[in-house]
Every structure is written in C-alpha cells, then in structure tokens.
Amino acid sequence: MKQLARFIFLMLFFITAVSMTKQKKTRIVFFGDSITQAGVNPGGYITRMQEAIQKNGTETQYELIGAGIGGNKVYDLYLRMEDDVLAKNPDVVAIWVGVNDVWHKASYGTGTDPDKFEKFYMAIIKKLQAKNIKVVLVTPAAIGERNDFSNQQDGDLNLYSNIIRKVAQTNNCKLVDLRKEFIDYNLKNNPENKESGILTTDRVHLNEKGNTFVAQKMMDVLISK
Amino acid sequence: MKQLARFIFLMLFFITAVSMTKQKKTRIVFFGDSITQAGVNPGGYITRMQEAIQKNGTETQYELIGAGIGGNKVYDLYLRMEDDVLAKNPDVVAIWVGVNDVWHKASYGTGTDPDKFEKFYMAIIKKLQAKNIKVVLVTPAAIGERNDFSNQQDGDLNLYSNIIRKVAQTNNCKLVDLRKEFIDYNLKNNPENKESGILTTDRVHLNEKGNTFVAQKMMDVLISK
Amino acid sequence: MKQLARFIFLMLFFITAVSMTKQKKTRIVFFGDSITQAGVNPGGYITRMQEAIQKNGTETQYELIGAGIGGNKVYDLYLRMEDDVLAKNPDVVAIWVGVNDVWHKASYGTGTDPDKFEKFYMAIIKKLQAKNIKVVLVTPAAIGERNDFSNQQDGDLNLYSNIIRKVAQTNNCKLVDLRKEFIDYNLKNNPENKESGILTTDRVHLNEKGNTFVAQKMMDVLISK
Amino acid sequence: MKQLARFIFLMLFFITAVSMTKQKKTRIVFFGDSITQAGVNPGGYITRMQEAIQKNGTETQYELIGAGIGGNKVYDLYLRMEDDVLAKNPDVVAIWVGVNDVWHKASYGTGTDPDKFEKFYMAIIKKLQAKNIKVVLVTPAAIGERNDFSNQQDGDLNLYSNIIRKVAQTNNCKLVDLRKEFIDYNLKNNPENKESGILTTDRVHLNEKGNTFVAQKMMDVLISK
Numbered sequence: 001m002k003q004l005a006r007f008i009f010l011m012l013f014f015i016t017a018v019s020m021t022k023q024k025k026t027r028i029v030f031f032g033d034s035i036t037q038a039g040v041n042p043g044g045y046i047t048r049m050q051e052a053i054q055k056n057g058t059e060t061q062y063e064l065i066g067a068g069i070g071g072n073k074v075y076d077l078y079l080r081m082e083d084d085v086l087a088k089n090p091d092v093v094a095i096w097v098g099v100n101d102v103w104h105k106a107s108y109g110t111g112t113d114p115d116k117f118e119k120f121y122m123a124i125i126k127k128l129q130a131k132n133i134k135v136v137l138v139t140p141a142a143i144g145e146r147n148d149f150s151n152q153q154d155g156d157l158n159l160y161s162n163i164i165r166k167v168a169q170t171n172n173c174k175l176v177d178l179r180k181e182f183i184d185y186n187l188k189n190n191p192e193n194k195e196s197g198i199l200t201t202d203r204v205h206l207n208e209k210g211n212t213f214v215a216q217k218m219m220d221v222l223i224s225k
Numbered sequence: 226m227k228q229l230a231r232f233i234f235l236m237l238f239f240i241t242a243v244s245m246t247k248q249k250k251t252r253i254v255f256f257g258d259s260i261t262q263a264g265v266n267p268g269g270y271i272t273r274m275q276e277a278i279q280k281n282g283t284e285t286q287y288e289l290i291g292a293g294i295g296g297n298k299v300y301d302l303y304l305r306m307e308d309d310v311l312a313k314n315p316d317v318v319a320i321w322v323g324v325n326d327v328w329h330k331a332s333y334g335t336g337t338d339p340d341k342f343e344k345f346y347m348a349i350i351k352k353l354q355a356k357n358i359k360v361v362l363v364t365p366a367a368i369g370e371r372n373d374f375s376n377q378q379d380g381d382l383n384l385y386s387n388i389i390r391k392v393a394q395t396n397n398c399k400l401v402d403l404r405k406e407f408i409d410y411n412l413k414n415n416p417e418n419k420e421s422g423i424l425t426t427d428r429v430h431l432n433e434k435g436n437t438f439v440a441q442k443m444m445d446v447l448i449s450k
Numbered sequence: 451m452k453q454l455a456r457f458i459f460l461m462l463f464f465i466t467a468v469s470m471t472k473q474k475k476t477r478i479v480f481f482g483d484s485i486t487q488a489g490v491n492p493g494g495y496i497t498r499m500q501e502a503i504q505k506n507g508t509e510t511q512y513e514l515i516g517a518g519i520g521g522n523k524v525y526d527l528y529l530r531m532e533d534d535v536l537a538k539n540p541d542v543v544a545i546w547v548g549v550n551d552v553w554h555k556a557s558y559g560t561g562t563d564p565d566k567f568e569k570f571y572m573a574i575i576k577k578l579q580a581k582n583i584k585v586v587l588v589t590p591a592a593i594g595e596r597n598d599f600s601n602q603q604d605g606d607l608n609l610y611s612n613i614i615r616k617v618a619q620t621n622n623c624k625l626v627d628l629r630k631e632f633i634d635y636n637l638k639n640n641p642e643n644k645e646s647g648i649l650t651t652d653r654v655h656l657n658e659k660g661n662t663f664v665a666q667k668m669m670d671v672l673i674s675k
Numbered sequence: 676m677k678q679l680a681r682f683i684f685l686m687l688f689f690i691t692a693v694s695m696t697k698q699k700k701t702r703i704v705f706f707g708d709s710i711t712q713a714g715v716n717p718g719g720y721i722t723r724m725q726e727a728i729q730k731n732g733t734e735t736q737y738e739l740i741g742a743g744i745g746g747n748k749v750y751d752l753y754l755r756m757e758d759d760v761l762a763k764n765p766d767v768v769a770i771w772v773g774v775n776d777v778w779h780k781a782s783y784g785t786g787t788d789p790d791k792f793e794k795f796y797m798a799i800i801k802k803l804q805a806k807n808i809k810v811v812l813v814t815p816a817a818i819g820e821r822n823d824f825s826n827q828q829d830g831d832l833n834l835y836s837n838i839i840r841k842v843a844q845t846n847n848c849k850l851v852d853l854r855k856e857f858i859d860y861n862l863k864n865n866p867e868n869k870e871s872g873i874l875t876t877d878r879v880h881l882n883e884k885g886n887t888f889v890a891q892k893m894m895d896v897l898i899s900k
Binding site for chain 2: 555556559594598599600601602603604605606608609612
C-alpha cells in the first residue's frame with residue numbers, strides 16, 4: 001500500500017515536472033510572406049532552426065511555428081493576424097515582410113506607400129505588444145543579389161529597411177537585419193555580381209545556403225543557449 | 226411668484242424642446258478623399274446639400290460633416306476611422322472612395338488590389354454597423370469623362386464599382402451609384418467625347434455642374450423630405 | 451536534234467510559267483507579338499488561314515508568313531522590321547500589336563505612352579508604304595473577356611484601338627478591328643461575364659474558338675476569293 | 676585707285692580670316708530631357724559653360740546648343756534626332772538621358788525596359804557616328820540625393836548607368852559619369868542624408884550648385900583649353 005502511494009506520488013511529481021517544462025516552451029511564430037511559407041518545408045529556414053535547437057538541446061524550450069503566405073504585404077499580415085498569430089498564443093512573433101510591398105509596385109501597381117507601410121507595421125506591433133507578446137523585426141533581404149546597388153528595387157528595399165530599423169528602435173524590438181547581412185555577404189561572396197544564385201534561387205527566395213544563412217541569423221537573435 | 230414659476234416652467238419646457246429637437250438631428254459624415262475634402266468648400270457638394278436642406282426646411286433634422294482627405298485610399302479610411310468618424314458619433318456614414326485605389330496603380334505603383342479593397346471596405350462597414358451606424362456606399366465616379374470607355378482607368382473603375390455594388394447588397398447598405406450616374410450623364414451630355422469639363426474640371430474633381438449633380442444624387446438617397 | 455530543241459524550249463516555257471505563277475503569289479507577313487507567334491503553331495490562326503486557302507483553292511495565290519515574338523510592343527516591331535519583315539519582301543504586312551504596350555504598364559512599368567504608340571506605329575507604316583507594301587492594321591483584341599468593360603485594361607485597349615482606327619483612316623490602310631469583334635462576340639456569347647475561356651485561354655491568348663474566329667476575320671480582309 | 680584696291684584686298688582678307696575662324700568652331704549639341712531644357716536658361720549648366728568659355732578665351736572655338744525637351748526618354752531622342760540634332764550639323768553631341776526612362780516606370784507605367792534602353796541608345800550613337808559626329812555619353816545623375824542608396828529609383832539609375840558605361844566603352848565614346856560624380860559629392864556634402872537641396876531643387880533638377888557642378892564636369896570632358 002505504501003509502495004503504491006509512493007508510486008502515485010512519483011507519477012504525479014513526474015507529470016507535474018513535465019507539464020511545467022512544457023509550459024516553459026517559448027512559442028515563436030514566424031509571420032511573413034512566401035519566403036516564410038517555404039521556411040517550413042524540408043530544408044527551409046524554420047526547419048533548419050528546428051534541427052539546430054534539437055542539436056543544441058534547446059528543443060524543450062522552443063516551439064517554432066510558420067505563418068507565411070505567398071504574396072503577403074504588411075497589410076495582409078495586419079488583416080490576418082487574429083486568425084494566424086493571436087489565435088496561436090505566441091510568446092514571440094518574428095515579422096518578416098517588405099519584399100512584396102516594394103516589388104508589387106512594379107509587377108502589379110499595388111505596392112505599399114512608405115508611410116502606410118510604417119502605419120500598418122506599427123499597428124501590428126501595437127496589437128502584439130498589448131498582449132505582452134515580444135516582437136522581433138526582420139528587414140527584407142533582397143530582390144536581386146547584385147552587390148553594386150543596381151537591382152531595380154534596391155532603393156526601396158533600403159528605404160523600407162530604414163523604416164523597419166527606426167520602428168524597431170522606437171518600439172524596443174530586437175532586429176534581424178537581413179538586408180544588411182545579405183548585402184555584406186554578397187559583397188564578399190558574389191565577385192561576378194550575379195543577380196541570383198548566391199543566397200537565392202530566383203533573386204528573392206532562399207536556396208540551400210540562403211536557408212542556412214537565415215536560420216543562423218534568426219538563431220542569433222531568437223534563441224538563447 | 227406664480228408668474229415667475231410659470232416663466233421658469235416655460236423656459237425649462239422651451240430648453241427641453243430645443244434640446245430634444247437637437248437630439249433628433251441625423252448626423253451624416255461624408256468619409257472620403259480629395260473630392261469630399263473639396264465638398265465642404267463654397268460651392269462644394271456638401272455645401273450645396275447644406276443649402277438644399279435649408280431650402281427644403283429639413284436643416285433642423287440633418288447635420289452634415291465632411292471627412293475627406295486628399296489622396297486617401299480605402300485603407301487610409303480604415304486607419305483613420307476612429308479619430309475622424311467614430312469620434313464624431315455619426316448616425317450615418319457615406320463612404321465615397323476608390324478613385325485613388327485605382328489611380329495610384331499608374332501614378333505611384335501603390336494602388337489597392339481588388340481583393341484587399343473589398344476586405345478593408347468590409348472591415349470599415351463591420352466596425353460602423355457594430356455601432357449601429359447606417360452606412361451608405363458611393364461608387365467612384367470618374368477618372369476621365371470620355372463616354373466610349375476609353376479612359377485609362379475605366380476598366381478598374383467599373384471593376385471596383387462592381388465590388389462596391391456587391392458589398393452594398395451583402396451588407397444591406399444603400400448605394401449612391403455615381404459611377405453609373407456619371408456614365409449615363411456623359412453619354413447624353415458629352416457629344417464631343419471630351420476627357421473633362423462636363424462634370425469635372427480635371428477628369429476627377431467636380432466642377433460646378435458636378436457638385437450640383439452629386440449633391441442631388443446624394444440628397445435622393447440620404448435626405449428624406 | 452530538233453526534238454531536243456523542242457524539249458528544251460518546252461522546259462524553259464514550263465519553268466518560266468511556274469516562276470511567273472510563283473511571282474504572282476501575294477506574300478503576307480503577320481507582324482506581331484506572342485499571339486501571332488502562336489499563330490503558326492498547329493491550330494494557330496495563321497495555320498488555320500493556310501488550311502482555309504487550301505480549301506478554297508487560293509493557296510497558289512497567297513503565301514502566309516508569321517513574324518510574331520512574345521512580349522513585343524510597337525517599338526520592338528519598329529526595331530526589328532528590317533530583319534523580320536523587309537528582308538522577306540512582303541506584298542502585305544498585317545500589324546497586330548498593342549496588348550503589351552498596354553499590359554506592361556501594370557506588369558513591368560514599361561508600357562508605351564499613347565502618343566509614342568502612335569509615332570512608332572506611323573513610322574512603321576511609313577517605312578512599309580515607302581516600299582509599296584500594303585499595310586493592314588489590327589486592333590488589340592482583349593486582356594480579359596468580361597463584357598461590361600470591367601477588365602483592368604479595357605480603358606487603354608479602347609484608347610489604343612481608337613488610335614489605330616484613326617491611323618488606319620489617315621494612311622488608307624485596311625483594318626481588322628478585332629477589338630470591336632471580340633467585344634461584340636462576348637456580349638452575345640459570355641452570359642456569365644467570365645474573364646477567359648470564351649475566345650481566349652488566359653484572357654489574352656487564343657483558344658481553339660479564338661483562333662478560328664481570328665482566322666475568319668483576317669480572311670475577310672486579307673484574302674479575296 | 677591703288678589704295679582702294681589695297682583696301683578691298685585687306686577687307687576680303689579680313690572677311691575670309693573671320694569666316695575661317697568661324698568654320699573652326701566646334702559645334703556641340705546637348706541632347707536631353709528637362710534638365711538640359713533648363714540648361715540654356717540664365718544660370719543653367721549650358722549658360723554657365725558658355726560663360727566659362729568666354730572667360731577662358733575659347734569662345735571662338737566652341738558653339739554650344741541646347742536640345743533638351745522635358746519628359747524625354749531615350750526613344751523620344753531617337754524619334755526627334757533628325758530635326759533637332761542632325762539638322763544642326765553638330766561636331767559633337769552630348770547625350771544626357773535616362774532619368775525619365777527610369778522614373779516613368781513608377782509615375783506613368785511607361786518607363787523603358789533596360790534592353791530597349793540600350794537598343795535605342797545604340798541606334799542613336801550609330802546614326803551619329805555614321806555622320807562622323809563625336810558622341811559623348813552622360814549618365815543620369817539622380818532622382819533623390821540620399822547617400823545611402825535609399826532613393827526609390829537608385830537601383831535602376833545604377834543599372835541604366837552601367838548600361839551607358841558599357842555602351843560608351845563599346846563605341847569608344849567619352850563619358851561624363853554624372854551618376855558617379857553626384858553620389859561621390861553627396862557622400863561628402865550631404866551629412867543629413869537629405870532627399871534634395873544639395874545639387875538639386877527637387878531631387879532631379881539642378882539648383883545653382885548643381886548647375887555649376889555639372890557645367891564643370893562637362894567642361895572637363897568636352898572643352899579642351
């Protein structure tokens with residue numbers, strides 16, 4: 001009888017311990033466009049982060065969730081944040097958006113004005129911070145990898161990245177400055193000044209190296225060992 | 226003493242009567258872009274409506290408020306509706322937007338995708354109806370007055386007007402179909418197929434006839450005699 | 451010896467006759483964009499014209515040559531007319547262009563201004579007419595088949611078609627007014643107001659019915675029985 | 676009588692000498708857009724060059740002619756080169772174009788594709804060189820003066836400047852690389868990273884310093900002392 005009691009006690013202790021551990025998991029939602037949508041595929045940057053946290057023994061501390069939809073601009077994120085982010089009760093949201101806000105100017109005539117980009121970005125952050133969710137901002141990496149600023153959208157990508165950097169500072173958000181990282185990487189690793197094939201397959205979406213690179217940069221900011 | 230009491234009683238009665246009359250005033254906010262911004266100017270369509278209700282003796286029943294800002298697209302209205310509309314406790318809101326959503330595609334590359342136009346339009350209506358505010362929808366009248374559908378934005382203006390007509394039906398909103406009215410008017414009154422000068426000064430903004438015409442069409446739907 | 455002379459004489463006579471017959475063939479070059487590039491494929495509109503003239507017994511009178519390249523605008527035609535048209539010594543050139551001049555405004559930001567469209571169009575006609583080549587003009591048929599003028603580019607397609615109609619008149623060129631023909635056809639045959647699938651596969655390029663329809667309209671103007 | 680003969684002889688000698696001097700004048704046509712159109716105004720860069728050659732005593736050697744028209748793109752230059760350049764029998768033509776080819780993408784949807792830009796540029800050079808006219812190429816200076824490549828059109832301006840640099844080399848043309856000069860100048864003289872006001876009034880058109888600066892850079896290449 002005593003042994004049974006001890007066994008039950010131990011079981012309860014164990015279950016409690018496990019559930020407490022579970023409660024401690026930091027839930028991170030990656031909120032973005034087609035690049036993030038592909039991030040959960042095999043080899044994708046979120047998948048690689050998952051593998052990395054398994055390797056470094058922090059998989060019990062983090063839960064990574066992809067919430068990317070192709071073609072999304074900042075106000076698409078705003079419109080679907082209730083269903084796709086808040087409903088998941090995240091602790092951290094990494095917002096990675098901007099490529100389509102810039103790109104769709106030329107390809108559809110429906111890009112986002114810089115001031116509206118900032119307003120909707122701010123509105124998203126405000127809603128998340130009101131629920132005590134930590135927000136991490138990510139700058140749009142590239143539309144074209146030429147390293148002499150001769151990609152058509154370079155001017156706007158730099159401008160919108162400047163906005164994100166300012167917004168990060170204003171709102172005390174951590175920043176993964178992929179725009180800067182990609183430019184620095186291409187200056188060193190793109191001697192032929194190619195449009196794509198360094199970190200991207202098609203000037204925008206990540207190739208194998210790109211996914212590894214982004215996973216690493218995200219880890220540096222999002223995951224503490 | 227008796228007379229004073231009677232006087233006070235009458236005064237109170239009068240004040241109450243006046244304030245009750247005041248409470249009965251239907252407050253209409255015109256929510257829109259530069260066309261509506263100009264609507265409150267001397268000769269503007271809202272000013273003309275004001276004059277008309279004074280003439281027909283309904284000025285005690287209606288209060289007209291302009292809330293137009295130049296360059297506004299549907300999501301600009303969405304972003305400023307708290308401050309510029311809800312804060313004014315309107316009974317009725319007439320939403321007249323769409324010209325810039327279409328026009329800015331060509332002139333800035335920052336027009337609004339049709340599906341996003343509908344989503345933000347619906348979000349505005351939902352917020353207003355949740356506060357028991359009546360919503361009246363207005364289709365974008367014109368960017369160019371040629372009557373053979375050879376104005377550059379005719380296709381999109383017709384498409385976005387179709388969206389507004391559908392949304393009006395779905396949400397049981399009254400509709401001032403200025404797109405249809407302008408096309409019909411120009412078919413009869415623009416024999417030389419001119420780009421502007423019929424109801425507009427510059428293909429978009431209302432001339433004197435345009436302001437009178439719009440005021441009348443708005444009256445027909447918004448003001449009951 | 452005499453018989454040999456007679457034989458040689460007959461041979462020469464025969465060769466001369468054949469070559470004279472050959473010289474009589476009217477050579478028609480179809481000068482255009484991707485729609486015309488596909489026109490020489492099996493089932494394409496030029497292929498169908500070829501089959502039709504074989505059927506009606508005029509194949510000895512006409513030679514049909516396709517000169518379409520995908521994505522071409524009016525100034526692309528201008529830039530390649532020496533190599534692709536004049537080098538072929540045509541008797542007739544049918545110019546069918548305009549869809550990309552309009553479409554590329556929204557999809558690349560590199561459409562053609564209406565006045566430049568007219569100038570390059572005129573320059574092409576002038577060069578062809580200077581060589582006594584007959585020029586037949588064709589209006590751009592469709593970017594989207596909705597029949598209530600709610601396709602995004604309807605305004606511009608109507609405007610550029612108006613320019614072509616005017617240029618045809620000014621230069622005494624025959625006109626195949628496909629814009630008008632497609633609109634009329636869709637009013638009768640597109641009761642559900644669909645975007646594509648009536649005469650096109652994808653709003654622009656011809657399906658089977660479209661190729662038959664265009665072949666017939668081209669025949670009516672280009673081929674005399 | 677003898678004296679009269681001597682006088683007439685001297686007169687003739689003088690007239691011949693003057694006219695021979697006149698024939699030696701190098702005629703330079705500045706072929707471009709609104710920036711060049713303004714260049715002949717008081718204070719404009721061409722006017723300043725004129726003043727400079729008067730100062731340095733070479734005004735007898737050079738004749739400067741402005742041929743700029745607002746809004747011109749490369750193919751506008753091509754279309755009007757007969758009337759506006761060749762008709763003036765120039766010795767040298769300085770081609771300064773590109774701002775509108777890039778800018779009109781966003782503001783009208785009618786910019787110039789990079790490959791067409793190169794084709795028309797080449798066509799102009801070919802026609803000029805066929806008449807033994809020296810051609811000097813000028814890169815488009817700026818649309819916005821921010822020095823961190825965050826002006827919207829920076830990517831395209833760099834790309835189109837790269838094309839011009841390549842074309843200059845291929846065709847043995849001297850180059851006034853204003854794009855490079857403006858970037859270098861702004862890096863040193865625009866510490867607040869302003870959009871305009873350094874060398875331009877409005878991000879594109881030259882202010883006083885800009886006109887002086889451009890005049891100097893043009894002098895360095897076009898005028899030999």
